Amino acid sequence: MSNSNTHVNHPEFQIIPLSEGSFTIDKTKIFVPFNHDEHDLQQRPIGSLLVEVQPFCIVTPKDIILIDTGLGFTNNKQLQIHANLLANGIEPNQVTQVLMSHLHKDHAGGVSKKDNFGNYHLAFPNATYFVQKKEFEFALETGFPVFMTEEIGALEDSIQVEWLDGNGVIDSIEDVKVAYQITGGHSPFHQVFSIEVGGQTLFYGGDDAPQLQQMKSKFVAKYDFDGKKCMELRQQWWQEGQENNWTFLFYHDIKAPVHSF
Numbered sequence: 568m569s570n571s572n573t574h575v576n577h578p579e580f581q582i583i584p585l586s587e588g589s590f591t592i593d594k595t596k597i598f599v600p601f602n603h604d605e606h607d608l609q610q611r612p613i614g615s616l617l618v619e620v621q622p623f624c625i626v627t628p629k630d631i632i633l634i635d636t637g638l639g640f641t642n643n644k645q646l647q648i649h650a651n652l653l654a655n656g657i658e659p660n661q662v663t664q665v666l667m668s669h670l671h672k673d674h675a676g677g678v679s680k681k682d683n684f685g686n687y688h689l690a691f692p693n694a695t696y697f698v699q700k701k702e703f704e705f706a707l708e709t710g711f712p713v714f715m716t717e718e719i720g721a722l723e724d725s726i727q728v729e730w731l732d733g734n735g736v737i738d739s740i741e742d743v744k745v746a747y748q749i750t751g752g753h754s755p756f757h758q759v760f761s762i763e764v765g766g767q768t769l770f771y772g773g774d775d776a777p778q779l780q781q782m783k784s785k786f787v788a789k790y791d792f793d794g795k796k797c798m799e800l801r802q803q804w805w806q807e808g809q810e811n812n813w814t815f816l817f818y819h820d821i822k823a824p825v826h827s828f
Contacts, residue, residue, distance in 0.1 A: 573824060573825065574825075575814070575825055575827075577765050577767065578765065579627065579628070579764060579765030579766075580625060580626060580627045580764045580765050580767075581624075581625070581626040582623060582624075582625055582769070582814070582816070582825055583623065583624040583625075583626065583655050583657075584621050584622075584623055584816075584824040584825060585621060585622045585623065585624055585637065585648060585651040585652065585655075586619060586620070586621045586651070586824070587619075587620040587621065587622075587637045587638055587640065587647050587648070587651070588600055588619070588620065589602075589617060589618070589619055589821060590617075590618055590619075590620060591616065591617055591618075592616050592618065592673075593616075596672075596712040596713060597712075598620070598638060598673060617821065618777070618778075618819040618821070619818075619819055619820055619821045619824070620637055620638055620673055620818070620819070621637075621817075621818050621819070621820070621824050622634060622635045622636055622637045622648060622674075622677070622818070623635070623771065623816050623818075623824075624652065624655070624657065624662075625743075625762065625764070625769065626657070627741075627742060627743055627764060627765075628742070629741040629742055630663045630664055630740050630741060630743065631657060631661050631662045631663050631664070632662075632663070632664045632665075632666065632740065632743070632745075632762075633648075633662050633664070633665045633666070633691065633694070634666045634668070634760065634771050634816065635666070635667060635668055635674040635675070635773070635818060636648055636665065636667070636674065636675055636676065636677030636678050636690065637673070637674075637676055637677040638672065638673050638676040638677065639672070639675075639676025639677040639678070639679075639715070639718055640676070641680075646659075646677055646680055646690055647677070648677040648690070649677075649680075649690070659690065659691055659692075660691070660692055660693050661693070662691040662693065662694045663693065663694055663695070663740075664694055664695055664697065664737075664739075664740055664745075665678075665691055665694045665695070665696045665697065666697050666737075666745070666747075666760055666771075667696065667697060667698045667699075667702075668757060668758055668759065668760070668771065668773030668774065668818075669699075669702055669753065669754050669756065669757045669758070669773060669774065670698070670702055670703065670706040670714055670719050671713055671714065671754065671774070672712075672713065672714060672715045672718075674773070674774070674818070675714075675715070675718065675719050676715060676718060677690055678690060678696070678718055678719055678721065678722065679718050679719070679720075679721035679722075687717055687718055687720065687721040688721060689721050689722070689725055689727055692727075694727065695727055695728075695729055695739060696722060696725070696727055696728045696729065697728075697729050697731055697737060697747070698722060698728055698729075698730060698731065699730075699731045699732070699749060699756045699758055700730040700731065700732055701732070701755075701756045702754070702755075702756035702757070702758070703719065703722060703723070703730075705754075705755055705756055706719055707719075707720075731747060731758070733749060734746075734747060734748045734749060735747060742764070743762060743763065743764045744762070744763040744764075745760055745761070745762050745763075746760070746761045746762075746763075747759070747760055747761075748761075750775050750796070750797075750800060751792065751793060751796065752774075752775040752791060752792065752793050752796045752797040752800055753773065753774035753775050753791045753792060753797060754774070754792050755792055757773060757774065757775060757792075758773070759771060759772045759773055759775055759776070760773075767812075767813075767814060768811060768812075768813045768814065769813070769814045769815075769816060770804060770808060770813045770814070770815050770816065771815075771816045771818075772800075772801070772804060772815070772816075772817075773818060774791075774818065774819070775791075775797050775800055775801070776797075776800070776801050776804060776815070776817070777817060777818050777819035777820070778817050778819050778820040778821075778823075779815070779817055779820050779822075779823040779826050780820075781801055782801050782804070782805040782815070783805070785798055785802070786798060786801075808828060809828055812827075812828045813827075813828060814826070814827040814828075815827075
């Protein structure tokens with residue numbers, strides 16, 4: 568038995584998808600807003616992908632955990648991810664942990680915010696950011712258009728960042744076990760998170776496992792660093808998830824951001 572939801576309430580945690588909307592993206596790597604009532608996908612350039620951009624907030628009694636940070640778009644100088652949190656009764660300064668799967672601009676645009684002098688500061692002042700060190704180095708070396716180096720540059724010398732190296736478990740989140748694993752699937756140092764909370768396992772596969780439909784088919788994406796590995800990992804995670812009643816969080820899924828067995 569399985570079901571797909573948006574907002575999940577559990578006695579010991581909440582899952583809040585923070586949708587920033589639907590977009591198409593083509594080889595230019597530019598995210599173009601898509602309104603399902605007004606736009607026709609067939610009118611977009613050939614090869615355009617339709618995706619949601621959707622960070623997640625996990626609320627526990629002692630922590631507020633943010634998984635990835637969205638595109639970093641602003642409205643009246645307010646970050647959209649800040650507005651989305653506020654709409655759910657959460658102040659940005661209440662966020663205690665920020666988990667970054669990787670630093671592509673659609674996942675890391677909201678890492679920081681520009682002040683009136685043009686300088687970037689981390690967008691969640693009371694949070695610890697968990698970032699793979701090699702992912703950050705690769706991002707700075709590669710640069711635009713996949714990585715926005717000015718935005719993510721705010722991470723470099725910040726005391727708020729806990730640099731990760733390989734696989735492990737985050738110790739600083741109370742009453743929640745967060746395991747991280749480098750997969751090298753979607754990007755060379757992409758990581759995924761397995762979160763054990765309230766007797767449940769929440770699995771976030773980032774862009775290795777971005778949509779529900781991809782879990783159910785043998786799909787190799789040309790845009791992945793190692794598409795075959797991503798496909799194999801999705802099959803492995805989907806089987807394990809069914810056997811152990813995982814809840815999956817899908818960052819780019821239009822209809823099913825949260826799927827539980």
